Amino acid sequence: MSNLLSLKGIYKSFNKGTIDEMALFTDFNLDIKEGEFVSIVGSNGSGKTTILNIISGSTPIDGGDVCLKDENINKMKEYLRARRIARVYQDPALGTSPNLTVLENLALADNKGHYYGLSFAFNKKKKAEYQELLKSLNMGLEDKMNTKVKRLSGGQRQALALLMATMQPVDILLLDEHTAALDPKTSEEIMELTNRIIKEKHITTLMVTHNLRYAIEYGNRLLMFNQGSIIIDKSDKEKENINVDDLLKTFNEISIECGN
Amino acid sequence: MPLNIIFNILQQGLCYAIVALGVYISYKILNFPDLTVDSSFPLGAVVCIGLIQVGVPFIIALIVAFISGTLTGFITGFLHVKFKISPLLSGIITMTALLSINLAVAQGRTLIPYGDKTTLFNNAFTKLFGDNLSLIALANIIILLVIVIVIKVLMDLFFKTKRGYMLRAVGDNEQMGISLGSNSGFYKIFGLCLANGLVALAGAIYSQYMNYFDNTSGTGMVVIALASVIIGTAIFKHVKFVKGTTASIVGALIYTAVLNVIIALGVPTIYLKLVMALSFLVILILNYYFFSRDKKIKKGEKHV
Numbered sequence: 101m102s103n104l105l106s107l108k109g110i111y112k113s114f115n116k117g118t119i120d121e122m123a124l125f126t127d128f129n130l131d132i133k134e135g136e137f138v139s140i141v142g143s144n145g146s147g148k149t150t151i152l153n154i155i156s157g158s159t160p161i162d163g164g165d166v167c168l169k170d171e172n173i174n175k176m177k178e179y180l181r182a183r184r185i186a187r188v189y190q191d192p193a194l195g196t197s198p199n200l201t202v203l204e205n206l207a208l209a210d211n212k213g214h215y216y217g218l219s220f221a222f223n224k225k226k227k228a229e230y231q232e233l234l235k236s237l238n239m240g241l242e243d244k245m246n247t248k249v250k251r252l253s254g255g256q257r258q259a260l261a262l263l264m265a266t267m268q269p270v271d272i273l274l275l276d277e278h279t280a281a282l283d284p285k286t287s288e289e290i291m292e293l294t295n296r297i298i299k300e301k302h303i304t305t306l307m308v309t310h311n312l313r314y315a316i317e318y319g320n321r322l323l324m325f326n327q328g329s330i331i332i333d334k335s336d337k338e339k340e341n342i343n344v345d346d347l348l349k350t351f352n353e354i355s356i357e358c359g360n
Numbered sequence: 361m362p363l364n365i366i367f368n369i370l371q372q373g374l375c376y377a378i379v380a381l382g383v384y385i386s387y388k389i390l391n392f393p394d395l396t397v398d399s400s401f402p403l404g405a406v407v408c409i410g411l412i413q414v415g416v417p418f419i420i421a422l423i424v425a426f427i428s429g430t431l432t433g434f435i436t437g438f439l440h441v442k443f444k445i446s447p448l449l450s451g452i453i454t455m456t457a458l459l460s461i462n463l464a465v466a467q468g469r470t471l472i473p474y475g476d477k478t479t480l481f482n483n484a485f486t487k488l489f490g491d492n493l494s495l496i497a498l499a500n501i502i503i504l505l506v507i508v509i510v511i512k513v514l515m516d517l518f519f520k521t522k523r524g525y526m527l528r529a530v531g532d533n534e535q536m537g538i539s540l541g542s543n544s545g546f547y548k549i550f551g552l553c554l555a556n557g558l559v560a561l562a563g564a565i566y567s568q569y570m571n572y573f574d575n576t577s578g579t580g581m582v583v584i585a586l587a588s589v590i591i592g593t594a595i596f597k598h599v600k601f602v603k604g605t606t607a608s609i610v611g612a613l614i615y616t617a618v619l620n621v622i623i624a625l626g627v628p629t630i631y632l633k634l635v636m637a638l639s640f641l642v643i644l645i646l647n648y649y650f651f652s653r654d655k656k657i658k659k660g661e662k663h664v
């Protein structure tokens with residue numbers, strides 16, 4: 101099967117030309133196949149967020165190629181990539197518009213990739229549709245259509261952000277520790293919801309998570325990052341054989357190597 | 361209060377309401393404190409009077425004044441979006457440059473009278489009201505009220521469209537606009553064009569109301585407009601059905617009333633700007649103590 105996304109020979113340094121110069125990625129390669137649900141773990145600062153930024157176009161690269169469906173998107177602007185690459189952030193404030201209502205946010209997301217012109221943002225029929233969608237989330241959002249998003253709980257906001265990110269068809273979904281800011285129970289609910297949406301819509305997904313158990317339980321491929329390299333890459337059967345203890349052990353080993 | 365003061369407040373206040381509607385877009389919707397206003401206001405006036413003096417009908421002159429304002433908004437927005445210059449500095453650069461442009465358009469004159477040229481306030485309709493000063497004021501108020509309501513309704517409709525939603529979203533959370541596949545810079549520039557178009561239109565209308573162009577008429581307009589928007593939104597903060605546009609109009613009327621009453625109480629007019637600044641300050645302090653429910657300004661929330 102051909103690759104949906106491939107990162108070829110990526111170079112990325114920060115603070116170039118200063119004493120703080122740090123080469124994060126040197127010749128980084130990664131291929132993602134259509135339909136894969138990849139969970140990514142790794143210590144803080146190992147480059148997980150940066151790689152998502154590179155894919156979504158919010159961080160420029162120093163060398164290499166980012167290809168989506170065999171098309172080189174190196175030069176494609178972030179907002180244009182966003183029409184094909186959806187993203188949910190750790191911070192619930194980033195994925196939604198806080199001073200707009202739930203309904204207004206949904207109406208905007210529903211038009212993603214289309215022209216934002218002078219026609220009305222939604223109609224009665226659409227409103228009913230959104231209500232049904234919200235109901236299916238089971239987060240109590242269907243009664244809060246006219247509530248400003250900033251008044252929602254963190255869990256409700258992330259559920260809404262997930263729904264908005266996946267409302268229109270996308271090539272790939274990027275999740276960056278999107279349950280990390282939530283309490284354990286809500287985190288669990290959002291993770292279940294994430295899994296359900298990804299399964300139902302067959303969305304190719306990269307999910308960075310701080311939770312080793314989620315990384316093992318969900319998805320069909322697991323990557324561990326360390327200092328800008330992939331040190332574990334297991335798919336399908338191989339992935340099923342990994343357990344939390346193995347992962348923790350590797351984690352500790354690299355921590356000792358790094359001297360923390 | 362004498363009737364003529366009330367009439368003055370309504371006429372001036374409705375002119376300022378148009379400025380407030382513009383600044384509502386830049387300040388409230390886009391979260392962009394735009395100082396261009398101080399110069400786009402007189403620009404609209406000078407463009408308008410220039411055209412009327414060479415025989416252009418006043419309606420066309422008003423439309424061109426609006427367009428001249430959108431250009432200033434475009435420049436400020438472009439500086440901010442393209443070169444990442446802060447909103448304040450982008451506005452200051454455009455505002456300062458325009459001071460010369462305005463004078464150039466006015467060919468160096470700082471005061472230009474309309475004389476008896478046909479304007480919004482001097483035409484077949486207003487002549488129906490004869491020379492009774494109160495009746496003339498009433499006619500002016502009706503004309504201004506119609507204009508303000510038309511602008512308000514158009515804005516309310518616009519904010520219900522897809523484009524209007526996107527404008528609000530970009531102002532609220534720029535990353536969200538990008539995530540939705542939109543060029544957020546384009547929307548910021550677009551919003552600033554609209555905002556300054558309205559401000560210039562207000563400047564043109566105000567000059568017709570005064571019946572002369574005054575090069576200094578824009579000085580302090582930012583304060584008037586911000587005060588209006590802030591008063592309006594504070595008062596109606598917890599009244600859901602009152603729209604931001606209505607709130608800004610009411611705010612402009614209240615602020616104009618406050619200024620006029622203070623001057624009517626005998627404060628010499630040379631202190632007008634001092635009064636403007638101090639009452640703005642009082643408004644900000646009142647807003648802080650009485651209208652903000654939670655006084656701590658949370659992370660990510662706007663400082664008034």
Ligand SMILES: Nc1ncnc2c1ncn2[C@@H]1O[C@H](COP(=O)(O)OP(=O)(O)O)[C@@H](O)[C@H]1O
Pocket residue numbers: 114115124142143144145146147148149150151
């Ligand atoms: N904008 C930036 N400027 C400087 N250094 C950065 C920047 N973004 C990331 N880094 C550095 O790159 C490394 C990887 O960061 P990040 O990708 O956020 O790691 P992770 O998400 O895996 O915790 C860190 O050492 C971080 O300090």
Ligand SMILES: [Mg+2]
Pocket residue numbers: 148149150
């Ligand atoms: Mg991170």
